[in-house]
Amino acid sequence: MRNDENRLKRPKNLEELAVLFRETHGCLRILAGGAYVPSRLGSSDLFVDIQDLGADRVEKSGDILRIGAAASLQQILEADTGLKELRTPLELEAGANARSSLSLLNFLRSADQRSPFLTALLALAPELELAPSGRFVSLERFPRSQPENEREFPLWMSFRIPDDFAWEFIARTPKDRPIISLAAARKKDSALRIACGGDEHPPRVISQSAKAEALFALVRHAYEASGDAWASAEYRQEMSQVLLSRCLQRLESNALKKEEL
Amino acid sequence: MNFDLHINGQSVAVEAAPDEKLLDVLRRLGYLGVKSGGCKRGECGACTVLMDGKAVNSCMFLAVQALGHEIVTIESLGTPPNQGWKETEGLSPLQKAFIQNGSIQCGYCSSAMILAAKALLERNPDPSEAEVRGALSGILCRCTAYVKPVEAVLQAAAMMRAQQNRAAVSEPKIVPVDAIPSTQVIGKSTVKVDAEKLAQGRQAFTADFARPGTLVARVLRSPLAHARIVRLNTDKAKALKGVAAVLTWEDLPRVVYSTAGQSDPIPGPLDSFSLDNKVRFVGDRVAFVAAESAEIAEQALALIEVDYEELPPVLDPRDAMITGAPIIHDEGEYVNFADSDPGINLAARIRIDIGDVEKGFAEADRVFEREYVVPKVQQAHIEPHVALSYWDPDNRLVIVTSTQVPFHARRMLAPLLKLPVKRIRVIKPRIGGGFGNKQEVLVEDVAAHLTIATGKPVIYEMSREEEFIASRSRHPMRIKMRTGVKLDGTMTANEMIALSDTGAYGCHALTVTGNTGQKSMALYVGDEEYRKSPNIRFYADIVYTNTPPAGAYRGYGVPQGYWPVDRHMEMIARELGLDPLAFRLKNALRSGEFQPFSTSWNEGREPRPEIIHTVGLEACVREGAEAIGWHEKYGNSAWHEIPGKPHLRRGIGAALVMQGTAIPYLDMGGASLKLNDDGSFNLLVGATDLGTGSDTVLAQMAAEVLGVNADDIIVYSSDTDFTPFDKGAYASSTTYISGTAVIKAAAQVAQRIKARASEMFADAGTQAAPESITLADGKAQEPGGKCYTLAEIALNSLHHTNQEQIMAVASHVSPSSPPPFAAQFASVLVDLQTGQVTVEDLVMAVDGGVIINPAAASGQIEGGMAQALGYGVCEEMVYDGRGRAREKDLVDYHIFRADEMPRMQTIFVETYEKSHPFGAKAVAEIPMDGVAPAVGNAVMDACGADIVENPITPEKVWRARTLIV
Secondary structure (H helix, E strand, C coil): CCCCCCCEECCCCHHHHHHHHHHHCCCEEEECCCCCCCCCCCCCCEEEEHHHCCCCCEEEECCEEEEECCCEHHHHHHCCCCCHHHHHHHHHHCCHHHHHHCEHHHHHHHCCCCCHHHHHHHHCCCEEEEECCCCEEEHHHCCCCCCCCCCCEEEEEEEECCCEEEEEEECCCCCCCCCEEEEEEECCCCCEEEEEECCCCCCEEEEECCCHHHHHHHHHHHCCCCCCCCCCHHHHHHHHHHHHHHHHHHHHHHHHHHHHC | CEEEEEECCEEEEEECCCCCEHHHHHHHCCCCCCCCCCCCCCCCCCCEEEECCEEEEHHHCEHHHHCCCEEECHHHCCCCCEECCEECCCCCHHHHHHHHCCCCCCCCCHHHHHHHHHHHHHHCCCCCHHHHHHHCCCCCCCCCCCHHHHHHHHHHHHHHHHCCCCCCCCCCEEEECCCCCCCCCCCCCCCCCCHHHHHCCCCCEHHHHCCCCCEEEEEEECCCCCEEEEEEECHHHHHCCCEEEEECCCCCCCCCECCECCCCCCCCCECECCCCCEECCCCCEEEEEEECCHHHHHHHHHHCEEEEEECCCCCCHHHHCCCCCCCCCCCCCCECCCCCEHHHCEEEEEEEEECCHHHHHHCCCEEEEEEEEECCCCCCCCCCCEEEEEECCCCCEEEEECCCCHHHHHHHHHHHHCCCHHHEEEECCECCCCCCHHHECCCHHHHHHHHHHHCCCEEEECCHHHHHHHCCCCCCEEEEEEEEECCCCCEEEEEEEEEEEEECCCCCHHHHHHHHHHHHHHHECCCCHHHHCCCEEEEEEEEECCCCCCCCCCCCCHHHHHHHHHHHHHHHHHHHCCCHHHHHHHHECCCCEECHHHHCCCCCCCCCCCEECCCCHHHHHHHHHHHHCHHHHCCCHHHHECCCCCCEEEEEEEEEEECCCCCCCCCEEEEEEEECCCCCEEEEECCCCCCCCHHHHHHHHHHHHHCCCHHHEEEECCECCCCCCECCCCCCCHHHHHHHHHHHHHHHHHHHHHHHHHHHHHHCCCCCCHHHCEEECCEEECCCCCEEEHHHHHHHHHHHCCCCCCEEEEEEECCCCCCCEEEEEEEEEEECCCCCEEEEEEEEEEECECCCCHHHHHHHHHHHHHHHHHHHHCCCCCECCCCCECCCCCCCCCCCCHHHCCEEEEEEEECCCCCCCCCECCCCCHHHCCHHHHHHHHHHHHHCCCCCECCCCHHHHHHHHHHHC
């Protein structure tokens, strides 16, 4: 195999990766499999392909799910995550080819505001483990755009698998981008966490242990200024109540089934 | 960068730019089965390859990312078994299945589908239909509705499991209602003549013919909806290394024209320039660049300095003719056609009164009035517009282009380029879908001007974003309906008043909107005495706005007409308590009656009254209703309700439609046919197969006349130097017009063959008059049973005695336009709480005359229904207050995927249309007409929501439901 050693590197471990970051002062591009329109490159930029770092896996350990930056959306869909309802937002995100092409890292960078999978993920409260720093940051705080210089990038995403998870959406066709989508995750020892998406604002997260009435009001409020070319705010506010109700029913129903088992 | 890629089992040395996509590198290396849909973002999936056995989009990877991985392209799958003296293992089962069951229409996405299916079958040899649909979900197809490709994958899987060699073809149901003569080749699902080539990803499409060293063109487009260009500076762009030419309006001859590819004289205003000093929509042309690479050309665009004087735009067609509205076309060169008046932003005007409309209203018991709205939608063919131009050694300009109208393009380009027609040659290779959008001359002049400027070959391919912001679309309209009806359901008068938005230019403005009334309002003439003298009014104003131009789109104005006409019919039937099907049939046109509009209008030419002879509408209603279970479902509350799911409700709806078949006295097609030494024939046609299968259908018709197999007819289409004139592929005309030309040519050749055979029989001592000789099974046979093969006759005529080339040229123009008819049915599931509509079933029963090739024809119906479904529920193009498009890609502009299609069924009701030698009419456009209103009617049936504006979005249904509650 020949390659241009000056432009392309495939580090084998995190130490090698860290060296590349240090030497280039961030003038590099992380390749993780699948790229939505890479930004224009500097003439001396280095390509760092992370496919040999071992971060191309979906791992489940106890109730923790860990997804590598180079794992494709299709791998996530096919993995035994214990979250059957995650399939629908993944299928809505893109067709099979694009899911196989798109790595988690590039998805996180390119996902737009209306992304169904992003909305679903936000309900799961994932943390991103950044490389090479080893720093952790929540997905909510991660900037979803290609940076001019790479200082660090999420190498792993992990979250605690909730006891219950529900996803509801409204779209013009069964596989169209949602006009409104709601994801709800519940863990035994923490609050219900709801992500509200589907409009042209970034998905909003509501974490609330309050009573249902308050929850409905908060979700409605999240769509207060959500009017855009796809739907009116009035419609979204009304539908947020319908979808929340369905999500809660789903969670209840799932909980009952688990108790019966 | 230099590196090695492992492609199709071989190590291939690659030199690639660091940010070069795998797609571009593979195509540069000659893997032409990897297609570009212009998005480069993984939206369409046409660029699918296998990477380590998984189907991925090669546009989503940089070439360097593929290093160390095994890449498989379609080129590795298989070739036909007989390659001259060399035998191969043959085509793969998947390729065979795609070829044999008619899965390949335009073929642009076929390689991608086959590869995705290969990946699936390698890990799952016995997939379910849902799994197949899932595997194909990333590959968008605008032609097939995925019906046959999904069947093909299942068939291939079965073939591989059972080690069979042939896929079963699932034929559509055909119900003859007239006596249909027996035929040998006509009526058979002959394999498409180009399917094998397309299943192998061979060089076929325009971009495949670009040679090394070809310059790449890009177009600078306006960011403003309406502005004058007051200053241009191209110095920096021209100085950029690798830039060969930068052209602005100051560099080009100022020649006014219309981009509409229509016969001479163009029935519309001349209001366009290749480049102008004014821009009229966001996306309008500002400058052309040719450079050594796409990247350099794009950098050059960014270096062009433009100062604009922004002008107030007109974005709402209702504002266009208001006094004081900004004038969009104030150029002195504007050439009017008919009633166009640029001073009031009027591109065309139609005023048609048939009978005495006011008297009809006065005689009605009830008059129903309502306004309907139809949206702007995009053709969304997967192959973008693309043209390649170069000077040939004889100093003639050759333009290879993905066009539906090669001959119109040549004629229209000549004045723009300041070249005589004789110095232009237009070659149309395979077209990757067009749907009317390639009936425009949109890219050819860009490439040609740049070739003239540089002397070098230039290719210009639109990006997906350009397709959305700068190509053409369906005319959006606001349509007021007023219908007078007696209480027994007799229609006494029908009126349609349309306001049509042609956008910034008036291409097809008059003729598209004319069709809106002519083909939809003509279906309902009334009953009893009204039937003898219908009262119909159709008025339309077609206005300019500062939005991207509308143009030709499959159906050509008729889908816009049937949304209001049929939704209105449904509303009236329900208001009067009439059976909706019986009410429609009571008032519908019948055989032996005049097409009412033919007595009053002919696209600006003299009207020519025409009697309609074949109307299979009642049979279509009967067959379609039976197939969908209409009588068990309509009005049956038990069927409408979903046990345990009170928020869901089913509904069923129907719509009746008619289209046209060619333009009478205008559309002309030509064909030439010659006999070869072995008894095969070369058929040269100017007709353009844009994925419809017309080349195959034309071959079948020639074969039927000549008594040979369809594969003995070698079809070539089209090249303005070699093939006879044809008006091109539009108006559902190829089978009817070009087909009749082929039949005429074949009849002449048959006559010559019989005469030659008669002489050969005489020389051998047998007297047989030419008219007594029959052609069948590749032989000429005299009544006594003696025969000569066509090869023997060919050798005799070419080499032995009184040598001559047996060949003929013929052309055809028709005095009639016999309409196809159809009954469209739909069943839906409506979420009463959210308004979300899921279409579950689409059934279409079509009277297209005699069906020449059932597999190809049903593919047309299925694909058309899928496009029309988008028109019904999700497709629309929306602009903000500054004229900027919301939809610029195939994510926001959603077209149906394989994994979300409703069940579909096609039924052909065969009438025998005597104006065609084999009784054919047309099928290409009619499936666009009825789906949206049928779905609208089904939604109304489900939940009472009476939607007047398509697409039927969840919010519209919810709002309509809110009004009811």
